Amino acid sequence: xRRSIVGGVATAALGMAGPAFAVEAQQVGERLRVEERPTVxxxxxxxxxNFTGDLGRNTRVGPLFGITASAYPWxxxxxxxxxxxxxxxxxxxxLRDDGRGEGVWRNNATLLAKAGPLIKEKWRPFVGVGVxxxxxxxxDGADAYYNNDWQTELPVAAxxxxxxxxxxxxxxxxxxxxxxxxxxxxxxxxxxxxxSLFNGNVMIGGQF
Numbered sequence: 001x002r003r004s005i006v007g008g009v010a011t012a013a014l015g016m017a018g019p020a021f022a023v024e025a026q027q028v029g030e031r032l033r034v035e036e037r038p039t040v041x042x043x044x045x046x047x048x049x050n051f052t053g054d055l056g057r058n059t060r061v062g063p064l065f066g067i068t069a070s071a072y073p074w075x076x077x078x079x080x081x082x083x084x085x086x087x088x089x090x091x092x093x094x095l096r097d098d099g100r101g102e103g104v105w106r107n108n109a110t111l112l113a114k115a116g117p118l119i120k121e122k123w124r125p126f127v128g129v130g131v132x133x134x135x136x137x138x139x140d141g142a143d144a145y146y147n148n149d150w151q152t153e154l155p156v157a158a159x160x161x162x163x164x165x166x167x168x169x170x171x172x173x174x175x176x177x178x179x180x181x182x183x184x185x186x187x188x189x190x191x192x193x194x195x196s197l198f199n200g201n202v203m204i205g206g207q208f
Contacts, residue, residue: 039072041168043205050088051178053195058184059104062088064199070114070207077115080128084108086199090142094187102142104183108134110155122164128157132176136183145184152179153197168207173200 045068050061068082086106090099109132116126132153138146159172176197184193 034073039078039207041070041205041207043068043070043168043170043203045201045203047199047201049086049174049197049199049201051195051197054186054193055178055181055183055195058090058092058193060089060091062086062103064106064201066201066203068203068205076117077113080112080114082110082112084110084199090138090146092142092145094145095142099142102139104139104142104146105137106134107137108132108153110153112155112157114157122162124161124163126157126159126161128155128159130155130157138183147182147184149180149182151181151183153177154179163207166206166208167204169202169204171200171202174198 045064045066047064047066048061049064050056051059064084064086066082066084068080070078070080072078084106086108088104088106090102090104092099092102095102110130111132112128112130114126114128116124118124132155134151134153136149136151138148154177155174156177157172157174159170161168161170176199178194178196181192181194185191186193
């Protein structure tokens with residue numbers, strides 16, 4: 001008899017809790033303003049950039065190319081994940097012809113969170129912060145002094161996107177705090193050269 005009573009009470013409690021949980025989840029979604037059909041997109045980007053600090057004295061400004069997928073689950077915020085490839089020319093008097101023709105290939109993956117308002121359904125200024133990981137690979141003629149290296153990155157970005165229908169274009173600047181530098185050593189101190197990375201790019205793609 002007691003088991004039947006307890007079972008009935010538990011069933012009734014669950015029956016009342018179910019709608020309560022559903023209402024609470026709906027309220028949380030409304031407060032976060034999660035979009036029922038989030039905007040998603042993909043784009044291609046090109047740009048230029050270089051290391052700063054000691055690393056920047058060993059390299060020149062180099063071109064980059066990237067592909068990025070993005071989503072906007074919230075009215076004023078979104079996330080993107082992308083790949084970026086870049087070649088940074090080397091300038092180093094220890095190499096033949098000061099390293100002309102040599103370079104460092106950078107292959108990067110980045111996850112970025114973005115925040116910014118959509119103005120008049122077209123303009124979206126934004127700021128972003130995220131995490132990234134790069135693999136650096138020097139050309140064969142530079143590998144006597146330059147090493148293959150994994151670098152962690154903390155990117156901070158600011159930019160402006162313009163949407164016209166399903167077409168989107170934009171420009172941004174990204175400053176990346178770099179960690180784990182082991183690309184090249186200082187010839188005097190034998191310490192790893194340090195620096196950050198600054199890139200700018202333009203992009204074009206589609207959003208749906």
